[in-house]
Amino acid sequence: MEWNALELSLDLAFWTCAILLPLAVLLGRALAWNRFRGKALVEALVAVPLVLPPTVLGYYLLLSFGKTSPLGRFYEALTGHGLVFTFDGLLVASIIFNLPFAVQPMQRAFEAVPMNVREAAWCSGLSHWLTFWRIELPLAWTGILSALVLTFAHTLGEFGVVLMVGGNIPSETRTLSIAIYDRVQMFDYGSAGVMSALLLVLSVIAITFVYVLGNRRRHRHA
């Protein structure tokens, strides 16, 4: 068992969720209720990581994070180090490939809040912010939590993009899934087995949790 890799994976998953939470709430809510030109394109871009091979996504991220790219140069000027093969780069990649896992369940959750309930809140004198805080969020929270759990579990298990963008630097970019791959290459099936079992258990717990929340939401609104 590589505790460093586990810690790194948990760190990555935590920060991915922390940064995606406000972003995905705003984006999911906007996609749920607003009609604007190019909405279909935005929805498609959000969903692309679902269908794109992780290596392809990783390849493009690697190119755009490189020291010769505008993003890479900008980030280096800002922080003094590049994005490729760093935890920061891994985090940015993780946020991008988790977009659909975070945004789509939240979009569905906001879509399920009836429009006239929001209008009733406005007619009751609540501002748009208070309507969001007191009506929309409490009604959509199970969807939001599901999205976070899915994102967390998906980050723990992601392999292709992580390998392309982060490589395999112990305590910096070597996540649990990379460590498993590495151990198998070294014929250390014992360690690989323990780490795989851990990921399996975490995934089952996460997915069960998501289904429990889903059932609860359906029951509440029945």
Next chain:
Amino acid sequence: MPEPDSGLRVRVQQEDPVRINSEVHCAPGELIALVGPSGGGKTTLLRMIAGLAHPAEGRISCNGETWLDVEQGKNLSPQQRRIGYVFQDYALFPHMSAAHNIEVALSHLPTAERQQKSSDLIEMVNLSGLEKRLPAQLSGGQRQRVALARALARDPRVLLMDEPFSAVDQVTRRKLRYELVQLHQRLDLPIVLVTHDLNDAMLLADRIYAVSRGVTLQNGTPMELIQRPENVAVARLMDLQNIFSGQVIDHDENNEVTRIRWLDYELEARLQKEHNPGETINWVIPPSCIVLHRRQRPSQGERENPVHGLVGELTVMGENTLISMWVNGRKEQRLSLTVSSHVAERNFLAVEADISVSLLQQGLHLMPPQPEDHMR
């Protein structure tokens, strides 16, 4: 007399997405009903008053305060208009108890005052003991009461109700209607009710606005609209069945009578000089102004516009019996009337029985001619 700019004044127009061309006025303490078929733009009009929909042109004001003036670029939000809105399916906040649903609308008050007022409102709408229940644990009628209490919580300047009885059973409906009548007597604010149910409008409204395809066709007291619809479209909206074509013969001012020809009958209507002799008109008569003659012996009133025919269809509906009379035996000339079931029985009414009726002069109302497709 109310002041000239008191109450709610609405003049709105738009072509898309739903055509609206309406003018509505509702005085403080008055309850008006917007009546018309589903999809006729009534709800859109109500949403415009609330600030939830925005017309292309128009002006809305309440008690002298301008809420919307498209020309001036003024448009207050629903929060600023301070309206009470009872939604068709109530739109209660499903995660909040009945009391919390009401308290949400009282957010501007300190906690103690908020709770007191919420409790007063709960009592007013007869929901004491159910404060802590979630909307899903309440019946349709109870939900409607919570929605009404929430709408009244902010001391609204106008109360808007969209089909408030559509989601409840008949018994609850009757009870809620009665409660609304009582509430209406106590509230000194304009109340606008949207309904496609004529009974609701007839029982509750001081005035009815007949709305069709977004246009307010006529407004008046319920009796005015039933007895004197301005045209066939309004008569149809008021569910009047007996609409026919005829021709004006002449006016007899001494007897205050206008004579018209219909089939081979010469009928007398109350004097309506706006229609010229020789003019083709439509005429209408409410069922209450059709009197069935006794079949066994002559009765008074047989001389007043007597019309003869056969019973074409006869439907017993509890205490009342609906009769479709085929005038002169002609199936295409149907006169609908309702009699008490015991009267139908006593007169041995049955299909194909000969009957005669009198069309009461005062109820015979003339209207401008309409194209054939409006007649159906």
